Amino acid sequence: MKTPLIDNLQYANFSPRIFQQMREGGVDAVHVTIAYHESFREMVLNLERWNRWFEDHSDLIFKGTTAADVRRAQNEGRTAIFFGFQNPSPIEDDIGLVEICHQLGIRFMQLTYNNQSLLATGCYEDDDTGLTRMGRQVVTEMNRVGMVVDMSHSAERSTLEAIEHSTRPIAITHANPHWWHPALRNKSDTVLKALTGAGGMLGFSVYPHHLAGGTDCTLESFCGMIAEAADRYGARHLGIGTDLCQDQPDSVVEWMRVGRWSKVIDYGEGSVSNAGFPPMPTWFNDNRDFGNIRDGLVATGMSSADVDGIMGGNWLRFYEESFGPA
Amino acid sequence: MKTPLIDNLQYANFSPRIFQQMREGGVDAVHVTIAYHESFREMVLNLERWNRWFEDHSDLIFKGTTAADVRRAQNEGRTAIFFGFQNPSPIEDDIGLVEICHQLGIRFMQLTYNNQSLLATGCYEDDDTGLTRMGRQVVTEMNRVGMVVDMSHSAERSTLEAIEHSTRPIAITHANPHWWHPALRNKSDTVLKALTGAGGMLGFSVYPHHLAGGTDCTLESFCGMIAEAADRYGARHLGIGTDLCQDQPDSVVEWMRVGRWSKVIDYGEGSVSNAGFPPMPTWFNDNRDFGNIRDGLVATGMSSADVDGIMGGNWLRFYEESFGPA
Numbered sequence: 289m290k291t292p293l294i295d296n297l298q299y300a301n302f303s304p305r306i307f308q309q310m311r312e313g314g315v316d317a318v319h320v321t322i323a324y325h326e327s328f329r330e331m332v333l334n335l336e337r338w339n340r341w342f343e344d345h346s347d348l349i350f351k352g353t354t355a356a357d358v359r360r361a362q363n364e365g366r367t368a369i370f371f372g373f374q375n376p377s378p379i380e381d382d383i384g385l386v387e388i389c390h391q392l393g394i395r396f397m398q399l400t401y402n403n404q405s406l407l408a409t410g411c412y413e414d415d416d417t418g419l420t421r422m423g424r425q426v427v428t429e430m431n432r433v434g435m436v437v438d439m440s441h442s443a444e445r446s447t448l449e450a451i452e453h454s455t456r457p458i459a460i461t462h463a464n465p466h467w468w469h470p471a472l473r474n475k476s477d478t479v480l481k482a483l484t485g486a487g488g489m490l491g492f493s494v495y496p497h498h499l500a501g502g503t504d505c506t507l508e509s510f511c512g513m514i515a516e517a518a519d520r521y522g523a524r525h526l527g528i529g530t531d532l533c534q535d536q537p538d539s540v541v542e543w544m545r546v547g548r549w550s551k552v553i554d555y556g557e558g559s560v561s562n563a564g565f566p567p568m569p570t571w572f573n574d575n576r577d578f579g580n581i582r583d584g585l586v587a588t589g590m591s592s593a594d595v596d597g598i599m600g601g602n603w604l605r606f607y608e609e610s611f612g613p614a
Numbered sequence: 615m616k617t618p619l620i621d622n623l624q625y626a627n628f629s630p631r632i633f634q635q636m637r638e639g640g641v642d643a644v645h646v647t648i649a650y651h652e653s654f655r656e657m658v659l660n661l662e663r664w665n666r667w668f669e670d671h672s673d674l675i676f677k678g679t680t681a682a683d684v685r686r687a688q689n690e691g692r693t694a695i696f697f698g699f700q701n702p703s704p705i706e707d708d709i710g711l712v713e714i715c716h717q718l719g720i721r722f723m724q725l726t727y728n729n730q731s732l733l734a735t736g737c738y739e740d741d742d743t744g745l746t747r748m749g750r751q752v753v754t755e756m757n758r759v760g761m762v763v764d765m766s767h768s769a770e771r772s773t774l775e776a777i778e779h780s781t782r783p784i785a786i787t788h789a790n791p792h793w794w795h796p797a798l799r800n801k802s803d804t805v806l807k808a809l810t811g812a813g814g815m816l817g818f819s820v821y822p823h824h825l826a827g828g829t830d831c832t833l834e835s836f837c838g839m840i841a842e843a844a845d846r847y848g849a850r851h852l853g854i855g856t857d858l859c860q861d862q863p864d865s866v867v868e869w870m871r872v873g874r875w876s877k878v879i880d881y882g883e884g885s886v887s888n889a890g891f892p893p894m895p896t897w898f899n900d901n902r903d904f905g906n907i908r909d910g911l912v913a914t915g916m917s918s919a920d921v922d923g924i925m926g927g928n929w930l931r932f933y934e935e936s937f938g939p940a
Binding site for chain 1: 654663710718
């Protein structure tokens with residue numbers, strides 16, 4: 289069977305138009321963000337919205353919970369939607385909610401979103417104290433039920449401790465190497481070696497603040513970076529996690545950055561003069577543009593097997609190993 | 615394969631001891647009550663407790679969600695535990711929670727528990743206004759996702775309207791005929807004819823307040839009533855729903871009766887002088903006593919096929935027809 293096309297992180301302002309674009313782009317599976325700062329009950333409201341979309345647009349999308357659903361999506365010409373949290377806020381202070389959320393279909397959870405959480409330290413804090421007491425327990429529980437630890441927005445020590453403490457491979461679903469573009473959110477060579485050395489996955493982000501040159505980043509530079517990462521870490525540990533925030537109003541990037549934790553605005557990766565969502569690079573605007581990335585990877589001289597893996601085969605293998613009980 | 619033994623309503627103070635008794639009694643499936651007056655979030659706490667029991671006592675019990683799980687229970691020598699609500703309080707005022715609760719494994723929901731709810735009228739109200747606007751919508755949604763409408767604690771008109779409005783057969787999981795014992799909670803011949811005429815199921819209760827003679831009710835009287843009901847309504851629409859409240863402290867019957875809706879005590883089916891849980895009849899105390907009921911049914915002269923159906927086969931068929939999407 290053909291290798292699937294998987295984007296392992298999107299937080300678009302989803303709509304039938306975007307679901308249609310997923311089909312036009314031949315995207316077989318997408319991991320979408322269900323929560324940033326929501327409580328458990330608020331997160332369930334977001335799930336309810338997805339249930340309505342699944343009911344109303346069952347010709348285009350369905351809820352994915354297992355790796356087999358990616359194959360089903362390919363067979364049926366639909367897109368499987370997988371759920372994840374960018375913050376552990378929905379499990380509140382209750383470890384029992386890990387299994388409840390898994391039962392509701394959540395397959396990825398970041399231990400932090402920029403700030404200190406109950407579980408670990410985010411990448412914007414001054415001091416990184418690693419996994420907390422609860423953090424260690426929650427990682428063990430996530431390992432048990434089959435929910436992937438995602439450290440995309442976490443600080444260095446916390447990330448290394450999560451890799452070490454987890455008995456199953458973890459993921460950085462959307463970030464790039466710091467050696468290519470030294471953004472706070474991008475990951476050190478040390479982290480990426482530890483991550484991939486333990487069987488984990490890195491998803492490359494197309495969010496402009498994570499790109500060398502920002503919006504003006506060229507496809508050649510982006511794909512050259514991926515080829516270099518394949519040399520350093522092995523192509524089989526790499527995939528795509530675009531962080532596509534298509535059609536979102538700027539109010540949403542504010543929600544992502546400050547939620548309810550601050551009374552003053554925090555510009556995160558932006559600035560006073562560039563407070564909203566940055567414009568996307570010309571070669572990636574929506575789900576119809578994955579062909580550009582594929583072509584760019586082929587142009588680097590990578591093998592077609594490696595390109596297929598990065599475009600989805602590696603995430604599929606990772607789903608197979610990660611979403612069931614330990 | 616042998617016909618399974620199914621008890622379609624228990625609200626015991628569950629413990630490893632009771633799970634062991636289920637195995638000793640050869641009980642293949644039990645529908646347990648997850649909520650009386652809980653909000654959604656509080657109900658989830660109850661699910662978390664069950665998840666811990668499933669994790670810690672997987673040799674005895676597992677979570678059942680489909681009819682096939684009853685067969686699996688028989689094959690594996692374990693008991694499948696199915697979930698239900700005795701009140702719609704966990705869906706709050708949010709119809710989207712019907713599907714969320716179904717995804718969490720809820721397979722039965724009463725539209726009312728004694729009082730007026732957002733959906734219908736309970737059997738203790740003075741006036742019965744039938745299904746509410748939201749009630750009609752929720753029944754339609756329950757039909758769609760595969761959650762059974764249970765009218766055990768509902769008033770007459772509401773029950774008849776639920777039978778009429780539902781496009782799938784409904785259940786009265788735990789009650790007895792009013793013509794045998796005229797308790798407020800027991801059901802009229804009109805209701806039972808409408809229920810079974812539409813393919814629905816009645817589960818016979820062993821809760822003493824529902825029994826002719828109360829605690830002193832004889833096995834002969836109970837089984838004679840079942841034989842009479844089989845003549846009137848057809849044996850295939852009958853099953854067991856003991857309402858077993860084993861090991862519960864009297865504080866729990868108070869919670870069941872008044873929750874947080876009243877500042878004064880309401881004795882429900884009890885009285886000032888008999889406020890707590892009534893003593894069980896000698897022939898049914900716990901999950902090891904289903905053989906007595908079976909023997910009592912055989913003694914009435916019913917066919918062994920009818921007895922097998924009432925002891926579990928009928929609920930199994932109903933599960934097969936009811937728990938999947940419409």
